[in-house]
Amino acid sequence: MVSIVVGPVILAIMGAFFGLLYLGIDRKLVAHMQGRIGPPIIQPFRDVGKLLMKESIIPDGALSWLFKLAPILCLMGSAVLLLYIPIFGQKALLEDFGDAIVVLYLLIIPSLALVVAGFSSSSPYATVGAQREMVIMMSYEFPLAMTIVAIAWRIGHVAETNPFMFSTVATYPIWSLVGPMGVAGTLILLIVLLLVTTGELSRIPFDLAEAETELAGGLLVEYSGRNLVLFYIADAIKTFAMASLIIALFFPYSLSPVVGIEALVPAFVVDALFFLLKILLVMFICVMLIRAAMARFKIDQVSKIYFIAMTLISLVGLILIWVDLVM
Amino acid sequence: MSLNSFKRALWLYHINAGSCNGCDIEILATLTPRYDVERFGIVLVGSPRHADVLAVTGPVPRQMVSRLKRVYEQIPDPKVVLQVGSCGMEGGVFHESYNLVGPVDQIIPVDVYVPGCPPRPEAIIEGVVKAWVKLEKAAEQRIT
Ligand code: SF4
Numbered sequence: 001m002v003s004i005v006v007g008p009v010i011l012a013i014m015g016a017f018f019g020l021l022y023l024g025i026d027r028k029l030v031a032h033m034q035g036r037i038g039p040p041i042i043q044p045f046r047d048v049g050k051l052l053m054k055e056s057i058i059p060d061g062a063l064s065w066l067f068k069l070a071p072i073l074c075l076m077g078s079a080v081l082l083l084y085i086p087i088f089g090q091k092a093l094l095e096d097f098g099d100a101i102v103v104l105y106l107l108i109i110p111s112l113a114l115v116v117a118g119f120s121s122s123s124p125y126a127t128v129g130a131q132r133e134m135v136i137m138m139s140y141e142f143p144l145a146m147t148i149v150a151i152a153w154r155i156g157h158v159a160e161t162n163p164f165m166f167s168t169v170a171t172y173p174i175w176s177l178v179g180p181m182g183v184a185g186t187l188i189l190l191i192v193l194l195l196v197t198t199g200e201l202s203r204i205p206f207d208l209a210e211a212e213t214e215l216a217g218g219l220l221v222e223y224s225g226r227n228l229v230l231f232y233i234a235d236a237i238k239t240f241a242m243a244s245l246i247i248a249l250f251f252p253y254s255l256s257p258v259v260g261i262e263a264l265v266p267a268f269v270v271d272a273l274f275f276l277l278k279i280l281l282v283m284f285i286c287v288m289l290i291r292a293a294m295a296r297f298k299i300d301q302v303s304k305i306y307f308i309a310m311t312l313i314s315l316v317g318l319i320l321i322w323v324d325l326v327m
Numbered sequence: 328m329s330l331n332s333f334k335r336a337l338w339l340y341h342i343n344a345g346s347c348n349g350c351d352i353e354i355l356a357t358l359t360p361r362y363d364v365e366r367f368g369i370v371l372v373g374s375p376r377h378a379d380v381l382a383v384t385g386p387v388p389r390q391m392v393s394r395l396k397r398v399y400e401q402i403p404d405p406k407v408v409l410q411v412g413s414c415g416m417e418g419g420v421f422h423e424s425y426n427l428v429g430p431v432d433q434i435i436p437v438d439v440y441v442p443g444c445p446p447r448p449e450a451i452i453e454g455v456v457k458a459w460v461k462l463e464k465a466a467e468q469r470i471t
Contacts, residue, residue, distance in 0.1 A: 027365075031363070031365060031366070034360060035360040036360045036363040036365065036366070037363050037366040038363070038365060038366055039335075039365050039366055039367075039368050040335075040366075040368075043335070043336065043368055046335050046336040046368055047336045047368075049336070050336040050337075050338075050379070053405075053466055054379070054403045054404070054405070055403035055404045055405075056403065057376060057401070057403050125374075220374070220377075221373075221374045221376065222374075222376055223376060223377075224376040224377060224403040225403055228376075228377065
């Protein structure tokens with residue numbers, strides 16, 4: 001009972017802490033890649049502290065209750081994700097109550113909250129940003145669902161329990177089920193999911209909804225002070241959750257059995273550190289490398305990439321896994 | 328809440344009030360790898376709502392007056408104004424031109440002046456540091 005009440009709060013705080021930490025690492029590494037020194041790793045915490053000191057303005061034309069509600073919704077939507085996705089190599093808190101499909105639905109909530117925020121602030125920039133966010137949301141949803149379903153479908157052939165459960169995915173890691181063809185297929189699906197993550201988190205090159213240069217901050221253009229902080233933290237938590245999702249689906253391994261540590265606490269520490277390392281690797285590929293290397297796409301290019309290219313590529317991955325199964 | 332919150336996080340919004348673009352390019356130069364102001368936590372933001380510092384360049388022609396005032400009012404408190412370039416101080420190369428309403432400090436309160444036509448990026452960074460000190464004071468007054 002206590003864990004149901006206290007657990008989510010602790011999880012949200014931990015998610016925010018590590019999310020902000022990873023944002024700091026992201027900024028530092030990208031700066032190094034661009035030949036700059038970059039801000040210190042704790043910079044996002046300083047930004048949060050600073051934003052808390054600022055005045056929160058609610059524009060005259062805005063729908064004020066919705067304008068104030070949207071950031072809270074966004075933060076809660078992101079925090080709830082952490083209840084269902086296994087993190088730190090442990091079981092998720094509400095693992096028995098939800099599976100990958102629930103996560104698929106929950107992932108929409110923060111984006112929807114952003115759209116609501118954009119429309120309720122009654123600024124033309126924010127409206128355009130909200131429309132773009134909706135288009136991107138609809139575009140990446142299909143390849144995302146396809147990837148998750150493909151993995152679960154393959155696991156469903158060997159597992160007796162619900163293959164969408166993260167515990168099932170962890171018991172039957174996808175890589176050990178498939179042959180060479182299937183490994184190629186799984187690799188393709190992994191790449192698709194990594195690129196979907198970039199869009200899901202609206203990072204360059206898919207950051208059209210916030211496009212600093214053309215939309216002046218897009219969705220968040222009217223937000224300031226405390227309300228902006230909530231979005232900032234929600235973004236950090238969502239980043240952390242998305243990286244955890246990839247790890248839960250593709251790399252559900254823990255280190256402690258391998259190195260032979262059995263005592264409860266040391267095993268937990270080893271697993272947690274290993275998990276943080278995995279998150280760093282995932283983020284390095286899908287956020288940092290791409291961000292440092294690319295410029296922003298146009299909105300029609302984004303939907304083409306996701307709707308046509310990514311869907312076809314994930315289909316190829318699915319077919320490879322299927323061929324591997326029947327042969 | 329610590330008063331040092333502004334110490335290493337400062338977001339800057341830049342508005343071009345009829346400048347010749349010389350100063351604007353120097354402001355952008357501070358973001359390049361050579362100067363890299365991001366290492367001090369200074370970021371250029373796209374919306375005045377997110378900003379702590381308003382950097383104004385240019386001598387303010389008649390059309391810009393109301394816009395400049397509105398942008399200034401849109402910035403949440405505490406805020407400071409950094410005026411970059413000679414022409415915003417007394418006209419500079421546009422001195423006594425028929426369409427000027429400036430200088431900037433006739434329209435909005437200016438906290439820090441950075442002279443030069445255009446000023447060097449080092450000078451702009453120094454101006455931002457001065458603005459920082461003022462911002463800390465403003466934050467202090469707001470709390471006590
Ligand atoms: S100060 Fe000189 S360089 Fe700067 S905007 Fe004015 S005229 Fe251009």
